[in-house]
Structures are given as structure tokens and as C-alpha cells.
């Protein structure tokens with residue numbers, strides 16, 4: 001039987017009813033408040049997750065200003081060369097009507113695209129929420145079976161349970177990444193900024209990575225300066241960004257190699273760097289590396305796991321925290337990913 005949770009989205013959580021959710025949304029939108037809401041340009045732009053310069057409603061306003069400008073110029077030129085005021089008015093009316101229709105069609109197209117994009121992000125968010133609960137139940141059930149409390153487990157069975165556990169873990173991570181991506185796109189990823197030590201956060205993460213690193217023949221080195229100031233950002237989001245970079249540095253090393261992590265003070269910011277002696281990134285792929293779902297051609301031979309979302313998420317987090325992120329890489333030699341974060 002399908003389980004339903006009504007915790008997050010009352011009456012809208014059922015995926016099968018997803019289209020109804022939007023229909024309902026539309027019917028409800030024909031009320032006075034929503035019509036007035038159309039004039040709230042900043043609110044509309046936020047709804048679509050767009051900056052004001054990309055927002056259809058704002059573009060329509062700009063088009064309006066252009067139409068008024070064009071009408072005034074036509075009037076100025078018309079009074080100079082045409083004597084009949086009726087003809088001048090006719091030309092102005094004709095011109096403004098044509099410009100108005102063109103701008104209306106263009107902004108309508110933009111609005112439809114923005115709405116489709118918003119619905120896509122909302123669908124990803126809804127689907128991810130829906131998938132999370134059954135997946136954690138699956139993980140819990142596998143762990144319970146593996147514990148042997150329901151009876152002795154044969155060695156061969158344990159292997160299969162391990163595969164199940166590993167795969168449900170990977171799916172949980174992917175879903176969590178998809179949820180983060182949809183929050184980034186909807187501009188609803190929350191940042192609770194506070195002062196914290198980046199050095200402590202990295203030491204913590206290195207401890208977590210140690211078992212994987214040791215089992216993968218990787219040497220890890222961490223260099224830091226004395227008395228580094230604290231950074232001002234959301235520690236859980238920065239943790240996610242650093243985790244992605246450390247994870248990549250250790251996963252994209254072929255057989256054995258070295259990962260060097262460094263933090264230092266640099267031009268009023270804290271500078272983080274992770275350098276690896278891995279497979280590197282081909283030149284032709286470098287411009288796409290922070291794009292959503294992008295994975296470069298050389299990785300599939302070495303590392304089949306991966307979604308291409310980690311760097312997109314890390315970039316959004318660092319930039320939202322007021323920092324910068326970048327990399328340099330040479331195929332077959334290694335890569336260096338870095339970011340900066342401001343102090344308070």
C-alpha cells in the first residue's frame with residue numbers, strides 16, 4: 001500500500017494529483033488579490049526565481065517605456081515634416097499599437113518559459129520530498145535485516161544486503177542533491193550565517209573521509225596557518241560545498257595519489273584549496289564544469305558514479321555566501337579547486 005505523508009504539502013503530496021495541484025493553483029489565482037499581485041513586480045520575479053532584469057513583468061515595463069519614447073520621437077519628427085495633425089496622430093497610434101502587440105507577444109513567451117521553469121523546479125522538489133520517506137524506510141529495513149535480529153544471515157545474503165544498503169544510500173544522496181538544486185533554482189535555499197572556524201570544519205570532514213582515503217591508497221595532507229580568523233557563513237552549507245570538493249578530489253584519482261588541502265588568509269578573505277594528483281579535466285570540458293548534470297568525458301572510464309550536481313551546488317553555496325570559487329586543471333596531471341569566504 002502507498003503511504004502518504006501530509007506533513008509538508010497538505011493535500012498536494014500525492015504525485016498522481018500533481019497536475020490537479022496546478023489546476024487548483026490556477027483557479028485560485030482568479031481572485032482579486034492575485035490580480036493585484038501581478039503588479040507586484042519584485043514578488044513575481046521572486047516567484048519565478050529570476051533576477052529583475054530577466055523577469056517578464058519587468059521587461060514588459062521596459063517595453064512600455066520604449067513605446068512611449070518611440071511615440072514621442074515620432075511626434076517630434078511628424079510635426080516637423082507632416083502638416084496634417086490627423087495623419088501624425090494616425091501614425092503614432094499605428095506605431096504604438098504594433099509595438100505594443102510585439103512586446104506583449106515577446107513577454108508572454110518569456111512568461112510561459114519562466115512559468116514552465118518554475119513548475120519544473122517545483123515538481124523536482126515535490127518528487128524528491130515524496131521519494132525521501134520510502135527510501136529511508138527501505139534503508140532502515142535493510143539495516144534491521146542485516147542486524148540479524150530476525151534470524152541468522154548467511155554470508156552470501158549479507159553481500160546482497162550490502163548492495164541494497166549502498167544503493168539506497170546513493171539514491172538518498174542523489175535525492176538530497178536534487179532537492180538542494182531545486183531550492184537553489186527557487187532561491188529558497190536557506191542560509192543561517194554565523195561565525196565559525198573553517199579549520200575545525202575541515203578537520204572534522206577529513207576525519208570522516210579517512211577510512212575511504214586509507215582504503216584507496218591516497219595520501220592526504222592538510223596545511224593551515226596559525227591564528228586564522230573565523231568566517232561568516234552558514235556552516236552546514238559550507239560543509240556541503242567542502243565535502244563535494246574533497247569527495248571529487250579523492251574519487252577522481254586513478255589508482256593511487258595525493259590530495260593536499262590548504263587554508264590561508266588572502267586579501268581580506270579566507271582561502272581554501274584542494275589539490276589532487278588525479279585524472280584532471282580535459283581543456284574542452286573546462287567551461288562546462290560548474291553546469292548542472294555535467295560530467296566530463298574522461299571520468300566515465302574511471303569513475304562511473306556521480307550525478308554532475310556537486311560542483312553546481314558548491315558554486316551556488318559559495319557565491320551566496322559572498323565568496324568566489326574556481327579551479328585549474330591539467331588532464332593526466334591533476335586539479336586544484338579553490339574558494340574564498342569573507343570574514344565578518
Ligand code: ADP
Nearest residue numbers: 248249252280295296299306307308309310311
Ligand atoms: P560528480 O562528481 O557527481 O560527477 P560534480 O558536479 O561534483 O559531479 O563534478 C562534475 C564533473 O567535474 C565530474 O563528473 C568530473 O568530470 C569533473 N570533476 C570535478 N572534480 C574533479 C576533479 N577533482 N578531478 C577531475 N575531474 C573533476
